[in-house]
Amino acid sequence: MNAFRTSIFITLAVACPFGAQVFAQASKKQPPPPRNAPAAPPAPMQRKQPSQRPQPPQRPQTPPPNARTPQFGDPLPALTRRELQEFNDGKDAFEGVETEASGLGPIFNGFSCVICHSAPAVGGGSVFNVTRFGHTTNGVFNPLTSLGGSLLQEREINSAVHEVVPPEANVVAQRNTTPLFGLGLIEAIPDAEILRHVKPRPVDGVLGKVSQVQDVATGRTMIGRFGWKAQIATLLTFSAEAYVNEMGITNRLFPVENAPNGNAQLLSQYDTVADPEDTLDARGRGDIDRIAEFMQWLAAPPRLPLTPNAIAGRGLFQSTGCANCHVPVMRTGQNRSASLRNKEVWLYSDLLLHDMGALGDGIAQGTADVRDMKTAPLWGLRESAPYLHDGRAATVDEAIKAHDGEAKVAKDRYLKLNQRQMDQLLEFLGTI
Ligand code: HEC
């Protein structure tokens, strides 16, 4: 395990902006801290910016390239008043702290979405991992559902319900938290646009296949696009799934609580809040809807201006074959919102699954087999270390060097670049 990866348990006590007293509170769900509380993440404008020194007003100036671009954690530009309201209400729900009284657990991984999705701003990633386990015999993966798999909940409201990786598991994998910036744009990419990138025959060893999922929120068969295995198709389903699996909050889409290592009797003893715990308002909406809206309106990571070296690096990104999978741009289709309609999405991913050979994580989910991983979108890379599905890579260079399987040709070409070219490629990746 990586040295700078900390167990959630230890770090919550130190880094949790709300303090450990959360567990002691017997009252209702806590509101998020006030927007300007000192512990809140830095306001976007306080973050490192490409030179934005104030200029004397009388001199005509071309505005700095990113002056009007939303920064990490900002809403999409030009939202309607109603959409902006949804973003703000959703952010409150995303930051809300669950307690035992509001339905947290009995087993869980975090008591708030923002605990894990916080860096470099609310809605980002973090150094926190979650654990998946299962059993593989003759290449067939069994998620050990009856024993609490495949996701481990490592925290609990009472030590009597502590969940462990059962001895039956012979595969244990870590999953790194991914940032959520720009996910509304990714959701708005039509299935046909993703299908376009599946290759009929290998190009530099690259094929790619879609992840087919039965979406719980819509009931439809759709192309999965969220998560390391593209295991989920819509933000509403991810919101509801994370609410029950990471926090233990049952909701209208996932009304059934996780039993600790599958033990239903223990569950009934310690699960005292009636399901679904995510209660609905007068309009029939719950926190899962508000949280999904926050993610939908979250802006894409801001791009930095290209330096001459970065421009050279962009050429190398193409010529080494990275772009066969990390497709620079896709387009959204028709959409109710003008902010999501017919937009370019500079995500650097084909959203397809690839056989990554030794880099696969050994867990099968939906149509994603044990060695298949979704091409990780590379936008915002400069703020999302550590890298890869288990966070094993501290640097982008290490992440590239771990590529295997369908990405072996590109990786080998990268290794043959001279130092200057490697630096140019990495400089480019630091701007996207
Ligand atoms: C304990 C840490 C933790 C908590 C709490 C948590 N997440 Fe996550 N989140 C993760 C990890 C780890 C992943 C990657 C999971 C995977 O793909 O298997 C992830 C992935 C996601 C993704 C997919 C992102 C992408 O780019 O595809 C979404 C959406 C998401 N989380 C939303 C939420 C929401 C909403 C909540 C609160 C209801 C939440 N998460 C709570 C750790 C957490």
Ligand code: HEC
């Ligand atoms: C066959 C498709 C494919 C090719 C070609 C490919 N990648 Fe990837 N890349 C992936 C997949 C899949 C992942 C996620 C792997 C994982 O973590 O298991 C990934 C992850 C990454 C990451 C880590 C992202 C993160 O957020 O953790 C970086 C950086 C990266 N690739 C850069 C490159 C570069 C640079 C090249 C060209 C030299 C390249 N990739 C070529 C498929 C590919």
